[in-house]
Amino acid sequence: MSAPIDPPSAAPVRRAGRGRAREVVGELLRRPRALFGLAVIVLLVLAAILAPWIMPHDPFEQSFDGLDLMGAPLPPGGEHPLGTDLLGRDLASRLILGTRTSLIIGVVANGIAVILGAGVGITAGYAGGWTAAILMRFTDLMMAFPALLLAIVLAAIFQPSLMIVALVIAMVNWVQMSRVIYTETRSLAEREFIQVQRAIGSGPLRILGRHLLPHLLSSIIVFGTLGISTTVLLEATLSYLGVGVQPPVPSWGNIIFENQTYFSTAPWLVFFPGLLIVLLALAFNLVGDALRDILDPTLKGRH
């Protein structure tokens, strides 16, 4: 009688744990671009949390002194550091509160998209056969949809509240993740250590949780980070078109939407919110890109 054979385990990843996480963070901090991205994210998260204390004015107050004698918005400086909007509200305060909107949508919408995308991808990749055929054909279908049109139509059907906007964005954005995870799961499922687990009769949930997920974690983290950037941009665009977050709740996109008629005389009303949108999206793109370099140098592609 020979000793039972130890199933080959997912050695490189199982060793992972907290040590690996610290290693990755250390590596991120050594890269100037990623460091800049992290700094922007930390600053904006702090601004969102501390909003009630750091806003110079009430963001909803249509102050009488907030417009000049001709009824036009005030330029940056003095009482209003970034100027006022067309209703005489303090722009800096509205932007700070808008940070909350962007981050909440970014996290919630992207969270749903990641769970949905990874779920569909893993299920299709592991199950194979008909399940995979149906799920992946559906993914193909969603990929061929003009994303923005779909989002606008969805937003028009449901009265857009913050959560509906997040859901709409998630419905459009999960596809990318599911494609990536499907391809990876399929190649993992054919590898020896998974075959062995199947052969010794491990249940599918155990295989998924203990053996597949740790290997997929890198991709999920990388594409999850990059996805926040896509989400932030889509929210801004929907809000700019008037079908996203609805005023008076401030979002960087709807601030531009509300004030765009003034852009030739009051460009700061487009410039400052625009700058913040770019900074936040840029930050997550930089961090996501660095994570991809660190976690999996073989990952390539456009997204």
Added chain:
Amino acid sequence: MTGYLVRRLLESALILLGITFVTFVLLYMVPADPARQIAGRSATAATVANIRDQLGLNDPLLVQYGRYLAGLLQGDMGRSYLQRAEVSTLIAARLPASLMLMVTAIVTELVIGLTIGVVAALRRNRAADHSLMIFSFVAISAPQFVIGILLLYVFAVQLGWFPIGGYGTPAHFVLPSITLGLLGAGWYSRMMRSSMIEVLGQDLVRTARAKGLSRLRIVTRHVMPNAILPIIAMIGIDIGLFMSGIVVVESVFGWPGIGQLAWQAIQRVDIPVIMGVTMVSATAIVLGNLLADLVAPLIDPRIKTK
């Protein structure tokens, strides 16, 4: 190859069929009543009911869908609820403007993207490389409406170099093309950079250098043609990005294309027009992806066409 082509064509047709169904069901759920909109505010309930009946809006969903599909197969996309015209006529009138904008945008993104990619690769890890890559990151992180409005402010309002929007002369094309093409330029510059770096490390470069060719000649004759090929294969996929982009860019610049048509139709719940534009966009995306899949094996024979 023929078998592969037939299979991919069938798949594409199925995907388009799926898209007609999903779009139809979504639009069926829109809470607005088209009959009430056509009739106007002062119409009596009887008139509205009459119009509903005429449009067949009282029929079950599947009957309505079947009717739509039957029409679509004969090239009939229905009539606009709000403009007295066939949807196909409306789209045909607007399509040239959008297509021309897309062509100039593709040229813009290739020129900007490939140039940046080549320069960055040749100056790898130096200051020029770092600044160009930061530019690329900004390009893929900036929403198109922000770029469009800022370009308008600087180059049209302040400097007066270009018109503030509209359509007609070559000058009208400049700002919208840059706005639409910048995102792709960001992606292409990064792909071109890594593609160049990969080719620069290959044996053919060493051989060329051993032959005593000049650096310029090596780069232009040997490295760039090899590096560009995998990128050309991606252009088909861009069509998807453009189809979302034109809705925004055309609305910022007042461009009379199908993006603006779609946007106006969505605001007025003109369902046949929304359906029509969605179908045209989806068809373009599917064809673009198909093109990319067909071009890839021609460029890189290692990709199998199974």
